[in-house]
Amino acid sequence: MTKTEQYGRLMSEYFARMEYPSMPRLLYDPIRYTMEDGGKRLRPLFVLAATGLWAKDVSVALPAAAAVEMFHNFTLMHDDIMDNAPLRRGRESVYRRWNPNVATLSGDALMILSYRQLALSPPELLSQLLELFNEAAVKVCEGQQLDMDLEETVNVKPEEHLEMVELKTAALFVGAVSMGALIGGAGRADVERLREFALQFGIVFQIQDDLLDTYGDTRLGKTVGGDILAGKQTWLKTYVMAAANATDRAELALIHKDLCYSPEEKIARVLDIYERYGVRNATESEISRRFDITTKALDGLSAKVYRVAEFKEFAMSQLYRTK
Amino acid sequence: MTKTEQYGRLMSEYFARMEYPSMPRLLYDPIRYTMEDGGKRLRPLFVLAATGLWAKDVSVALPAAAAVEMFHNFTLMHDDIMDNAPLRRGRESVYRRWNPNVATLSGDALMILSYRQLALSPPELLSQLLELFNEAAVKVCEGQQLDMDLEETVNVKPEEHLEMVELKTAALFVGAVSMGALIGGAGRADVERLREFALQFGIVFQIQDDLLDTYGDTRLGKTVGGDILAGKQTWLKTYVMAAANATDRAELALIHKDLCYSPEEKIARVLDIYERYGVRNATESEISRRFDITTKALDGLSAKVYRVAEFKEFAMSQLYRTK
Numbered sequence: 001m002t003k004t005e006q007y008g009r010l011m012s013e014y015f016a017r018m019e020y021p022s023m024p025r026l027l028y029d030p031i032r033y034t035m036e037d038g039g040k041r042l043r044p045l046f047v048l049a050a051t052g053l054w055a056k057d058v059s060v061a062l063p064a065a066a067a068v069e070m071f072h073n074f075t076l077m078h079d080d081i082m083d084n085a086p087l088r089r090g091r092e093s094v095y096r097r098w099n100p101n102v103a104t105l106s107g108d109a110l111m112i113l114s115y116r117q118l119a120l121s122p123p124e125l126l127s128q129l130l131e132l133f134n135e136a137a138v139k140v141c142e143g144q145q146l147d148m149d150l151e152e153t154v155n156v157k158p159e160e161h162l163e164m165v166e167l168k169t170a171a172l173f174v175g176a177v178s179m180g181a182l183i184g185g186a187g188r189a190d191v192e193r194l195r196e197f198a199l200q201f202g203i204v205f206q207i208q209d210d211l212l213d214t215y216g217d218t219r220l221g222k223t224v225g226g227d228i229l230a231g232k233q234t235w236l237k238t239y240v241m242a243a244a245n246a247t248d249r250a251e252l253a254l255i256h257k258d259l260c261y262s263p264e265e266k267i268a269r270v271l272d273i274y275e276r277y278g279v280r281n282a283t284e285s286e287i288s289r290r291f292d293i294t295t296k297a298l299d300g301l302s303a304k305v306y307r308v309a310e311f312k313e314f315a316m317s318q319l320y321r322t323k
Numbered sequence: 324m325t326k327t328e329q330y331g332r333l334m335s336e337y338f339a340r341m342e343y344p345s346m347p348r349l350l351y352d353p354i355r356y357t358m359e360d361g362g363k364r365l366r367p368l369f370v371l372a373a374t375g376l377w378a379k380d381v382s383v384a385l386p387a388a389a390a391v392e393m394f395h396n397f398t399l400m401h402d403d404i405m406d407n408a409p410l411r412r413g414r415e416s417v418y419r420r421w422n423p424n425v426a427t428l429s430g431d432a433l434m435i436l437s438y439r440q441l442a443l444s445p446p447e448l449l450s451q452l453l454e455l456f457n458e459a460a461v462k463v464c465e466g467q468q469l470d471m472d473l474e475e476t477v478n479v480k481p482e483e484h485l486e487m488v489e490l491k492t493a494a495l496f497v498g499a500v501s502m503g504a505l506i507g508g509a510g511r512a513d514v515e516r517l518r519e520f521a522l523q524f525g526i527v528f529q530i531q532d533d534l535l536d537t538y539g540d541t542r543l544g545k546t547v548g549g550d551i552l553a554g555k556q557t558w559l560k561t562y563v564m565a566a567a568n569a570t571d572r573a574e575l576a577l578i579h580k581d582l583c584y585s586p587e588e589k590i591a592r593v594l595d596i597y598e599r600y601g602v603r604n605a606t607e608s609e610i611s612r613r614f615d616i617t618t619k620a621l622d623g624l625s626a627k628v629y630r631v632a633e634f635k636e637f638a639m640s641q642l643y644r645t646k
Contacts, residue, residue, distance in 0.1 A: 024468040078431060082424040101405040101471065104427055108401060108434070109464040115438055116457045119450060126453070127446040134439045141432040145347040148424065 004314040007048040007058065011041055014062045015069075020113075030094045030106035031113070034073050039089050042205075042318055043176045044069040049314050050180025050194055053303040061183040063120035064129060068176045070114035071133075075140055077107035082148065083230075121183070129179055136175025143168025150233045154253050161238040162203060170202025190302050197297035197315075204290045204319055210234035211283050214274070225267040231256030235286070240277045248273050291319065327637045330371040330381065334364055334392075337385045343436075353417045353429035354436070357396045362412050365528075365641055366499045367392040372637050373503025373517055376626040384506040386443035387452060391499050393437035394456075398463055400430035405471065406553075444506070452502055459498025466491025473556045477576050484561040485526060493525025513625050520620035520638075527613045527642055533557035534606050537597070548590040554579030558609070563600045571596050614642065 001009075015035060020028045044065035051061040079085070080093035081100045087093060095103035121129050146164040150156050177194040186194070213227045214236055227234050241249055252273060255266050274280065295316070301308050324332075338358060343351045367388035374384040402408070403416035404423050410416060418426035444452050469487040473479045500517040509517070536550045537559055550557050564572055575596060578589050597603065618639070624631050 021465075024465055024472060026472065027465060027468040078427055081427060100423070104401055104404060105464055105468055105471075108431075109461060111431070111434060112457055112460045112464065115453065116461070119453045119457065123450040127442060127449050130438065130442045130449070130453075134435055134442065137435045138432060138439070141428055141435065142344075142347055142350060145350040145428055148428075149347060149349065 002313075003049070003052060003310045004045070004317065007045050007052070007314075008041070010048065010059065010062065011044050011065060011069075012038070014066055018066070026098065026102050027106055027109055030077070030098055030102055031110050033097070034077060034094060034106075034110070035070070037089055037091065040318070041069055043072050043172055045314070046173060046176040046198070047180040047183075049311050050177040050186075051184035053181065053190075053194075053301065053307050053311055054184035054186055058184075060122060061180055063117045064133075064179045064183060065176075067114045067118035067133065068172065068179070070110055070117060071137060071140075072172060074107045074110040074114060075144070077103050077110065079144060082144070125182060128182055132175050132178045132182065136171045139167045139171035143171065147233070151231070153233075155241060155249070156233050156238050158235065158238040158242055161233055161235060164233075165203055165206045165235075166199060169206045170199045173198040173202040173205070187302065189300075193297055193300055197294055200290055200294040200297060201315060201319075204287055204294060207235045207283060207287055207290070208319060210236055211280070211287070214271070215280060225263070228267050228270045229256055229263055236274065236279050236283055239282055240274055240279050243277045244273065248276070287319075291316075325636075326372070326375060326633045327368070327640065330368050330375070330637075331364070333371065333382065333385065334367050334388060335361070337389055338392075341389070349421065349425050350429055350432055353400070353421055353425055354433050356420070357400060357417060357429075357433070358393070360412050360414065363641070364392055366395050366495055368637070369496060369499040369521070370503040370506075372634050373500040373509075374507035376504065376513075376517075376624065376630050376634055377507035377509055381507075383445060384503055386440045387456075387502045387506060388499075390437045390441035390456065391495065391502070393433055393440060394460060394463075395495060397430045397433040397437060398467070400426050400433065402467060405467070448505060451505055455498050455501045455505065459494045462490045462494035466494065470556070474554070476556075478564060478572070479556050479561050481558065481561040481565055484556055484558060487556075488526055488529045488558075489522060492529045493522045496521040496525040496528070510625065512623075516620055516624055520617055523613055523617040523620060524638060524642075527610055527617060530558045530606060530610055530613070531642060533559055534603070534610070537594070538603060548586070551590050551593045552579055552586055559597065559602050559606055562605055563597055563602050566600045567596065571599070610642075614639075 015038070018035070020032055022028065047061050047065035047068055048058045051058045055061075076088060077094045080088055081095040081103050085093050086096045091097075093103075094106065098106075115133075118129060118133055119126065143164055143166070147168055150160065150164055174195050177198040178191055181191045181194050210227065213234070214225065216224050226232075227237075237252065241252060244252065252270065255261065255269060258266065261269065295312060298308055298312050298315075301311075303311075338361070341358070343355055345351065370384050370388035370391055371381045374381045378384075399411060400417045403411055404418040404426050408416050409419045414420075416426075417429065421429075438456075441452060441456055442449065466487055466489070470491055473483065473487055497518050500521040501514055504514045504517050533550065536557070537548065539547055549555075550560075560575065564575060567575065575593065578584070578592060581589065584592065618635065621631055621635050621638075624634075626634075
């Protein structure tokens with residue numbers, strides 16, 4: 001069993017043992033529904049993997065890891081309301097299966113439960129852990145607001161888009177590895193290196209997610225072309241908007257609101273524009289370039305060489321290399 | 324200057340010094356809008372007053388007190404969405420002034436900021452403070468869900484209503500005094516007494532709020548009769564529902580949805596039923612009865628007699644005696 005599989009099993013067992021009250025049903029059923037689904041549980045695995053760089057037994061980091069995952073799931077419950085997203089991991093989103101009020105309040109409770117998990121961490125580290133957790137949590141909210149702001153903006157530059165991604169997506173990876181490293185007993189320089197790594201990892205992870213939404217892989221339970229139909233700002237869209245002529249820019253900016261085309265036609269037209277500006281290649285190059293930076297950030301870690309290699313393998317196996 | 328005024332000033336100064344980032348504007352403007360309004364700030368004053376029972380300098384409790392108030396304000400932002408409440412303290416509620424998405428996300432951020440405040444408390448107490456805070460926070464969510472469940476229930480018994488009030492309203496008072504007492508250095512028996520006091524105080528406070536909504540006092544920035552028009556379950560309504568004949572029960576249960584009466588007529592008809600069952604007197608008796616229990620809970624406290632007297636005076640001055 002690899003380290004990754006071992007951490008995955010630890011995490012699954014931990015969540016399987018977690019109990020929620022039965023009443024009020026409408027408060028806890030949506031939490032169970034969301035948490036039982038699991039998904040990749042990438043963020044809590046990063047907590048454990050960071051702890052495992054220095055500590056032999058990572059189980060002391062399980063509450064912090066669970067807290068990060070529960071916080072992430074709370075954000076999904078609320079984001080799906082704000083984004084009118086009917087599907088999550090291939091199932092109905094909470095606000096659609098129940099209603100927006102239920103998703104709001106259950107999400108609130110799940111966030112509180114994430115803090116309750118965090119509080120089970122070693123008391124002598126709690127103050128610092130709470131600081132790292134809060135820092136990430138605030139950034140995630142700022143990122144979600146920026147994301148909604150950018151939805152209302154016509155000409156979003158790729159840099160502006162990536163600033164949003166740093167907050168909305170990467171900040172929680174940064175929080176996860178910082179918390180894990182702190183629990184593992186890492187020094188300041190190591191924590192900084194891991195934070196730099198996680199920031200880049202989060203960005204690559206998101207760019208890749210955007211690429212897959214447009215160019216395939218239905219394994220993720222997502223409809224291909226969903227971002228195009230929703231008019232979402234993605235790395236692909238901002239890249240093409242920056243490169244395109246006025247006609248193409250106008251079409252890209254407005255087509256998702258057009259009532260004359262069918263969804264299939266909209267996707268085809270956007271893909272046609274994308275192709276003319278070579279966005280698929282450009283995105284794959286951007287991923288490769290950042291992938292290398294991400295890997296290098298890990299090289300100076302003070303942990304044992306074979307542990308760094310394990311960590312690197314785990315992290316990189318979560319990214320789908322395109323070339 | 325009385326102790327209450329002194330604590331009120333400390334709290335106001337603390338909030339006045341608190342700064343929020345300027346961007347993203349739609350995330351932080353609603354937080355500023357909500358927090359600048361202030362209201363009575365009763366819950367944080369209870370934190371300080373409980374600390375002041377034993378400690379001379381209560382300023383060490385300011386972060387915990389602020390955390391309680393910020394958490395309370397977060398719940399108002401989200402509750403107003405769920406309850407479609409257009410007004411809050413006489414001004415537009417956040418979801419109405421902006422929109423539900425803004426109120427959801429700003430509320431989330433405000434909850435996180437409340438934990439950030441709490442984390443500024445003495446590190447050696449943080450673990451216990453977090454536990455008390457989380458316990459109260461979860462109960463408030465459970466109470467809000469129960470409240471929504473009871474809205475859909477025709478025959479709510481007064482006991483069921485009060486169970487909800489214990490969670491939705493009283494739990495945060497219980498949390499406030501427990502945290503304050505812990506910071507002040509109280510022993511276990513004193514904390515238990517204060518918790519019993521705060522539970523009763525919270526219930527009396529809510530029953531009184533219900534009474535004022537129906538029988539007056541526009542100082543609170545509320546429209547008189549608002550609960551009646553919204554068909555809200557209140558202590559008054561559940562009392563009359565339990566006592567009334569079938570005809571009156573049916574009218575009380577449905578009148579807020581009736582399209583034939585004007586708002587004024589609805590209020591007049593409900594008041595007429597209320598009067599026949601003597602609900603005003605019954606409510607005032609219930610308040611008096613609980614008021615006495617509330618006061619007695621404070622008698623066995625180990626703190627200095629004059630400090631207990633100050634605390635009692637502060638607490639009781641927040642309740643509007645009806646007889």
